[in-house]
Amino acid sequence: MNRVLIFDVNETLLDIESLTPVFEEAYADPTAMREWFAQLVLYSMTLTVSKQYVDFFTLGRAVAQMLADIRGVDITEAHLDRLASAMSQMPAHPDVEDGLQSLRAQGFRLVTLTNSPTNPHRPSPLDNAGLGGYFERQFSVDPCRAFKPDPGVYLQVCRELEVQPDECVMVAAHVWDTIGAQAAGMRGALITRPGNAVLQASETVLPHVTATDLQDLARQLGDA
Structure with a gap:
């Protein structure tokens, strides 16, 4: 699972x-x-x-x-x-906090992976939005010297967490991000924020889960 x-x-x-x-x-x-x-x-x-x-x-x-x-x-x-x-001061979407609470209550490990660099001496944008405490780790692509969807940035998370790619789900509002994660062996969950949608190019690029927001994602994963 x-x-x-x-x-x-x-x-x-x-x-x-x-x-x-x-x-x-x-x-x-x-x-x-x-x-x-x-x-x-x-x-x-x-x-x-x-x-x-x-x-x-x-x-x-x-x-x-x-x-x-x-x-x-x-x-x-x-x-x-x-x-x-x-x-550095962007607010969270309204559904995020409740969705994270539900997912954590279901026993999921929660981490982040962002293109943005991190600074150990400063709060992250997630910290500033009041969400940092929900996550076990906040990963940046910066150590890899490459941006998503390069497969190496997803695999670095697996190495750090000592898990296999098939134990992970990449949750993103951008289908290019879920495609990259799926190419690295993960599952993809697309959050269809306004302006984002599924890319109907081939079966291999379709996300495994499509949700309207994090609360919907929590419901779907809870029912799986």
């Missing part, structure tokens, strides 16, 4: 829509946030495939500047600093 749940953080647990006011101020366009996030994911994957690496926060600032250059917008260091601060 899959007893280890590995959670993505940004958008799966924490609400990235909270970043929208920063982009509305800097770009005079609230839709710029989603464009920035999509480009951030694209270039994180590009660096990984190219065997290059910079941390996710550094890349986030660089993509924000690139987007400003493309749009012909002047953004300041103050705007970029506000973005970095907002990324």
Whole structure:
């Protein structure tokens, strides 16, 4: 039975829509946030495939500047600093805390795996959102010098926890994340946050579980 749940953080647990006011101020366009996030994911994957690496926060600032250059917008260091601060202070989605409580009560081991770097001397965004206590470990891709969905970042969690991939379920709001985890031998659980859906490309990329939120996930895993 899959007893280890590995959670993505940004958008799966924490609400990235909270970043929208920063982009509305800097770009005079609230839709710029989603464009920035999509480009951030694209270039994180590009660096990984190219065997290059910079941390996710550094890349986030660089993509924000690139987007400003493309749009012909002047953004300041103050705007970029506000973005970095907002990324560390994102609130949890309303369903998350109750869902985590239910999953923990069912006996699952809960850990996280994020593209964002961690700093042992500072609270993580999860800690700032009041969720850090629910998790046994908070893993970052940073030690691997690669971003998800590179298989190595999922397998590092298995090594650290001394479990096999088939004992784990990757819980994410992004289907590229569940696909990566499944390629590494895990099961995938897709949380269909607004703007996310199942990719109907082939049977092999379909998530094993599809849930609307963490409370729905807890119900489904409890019934399994």
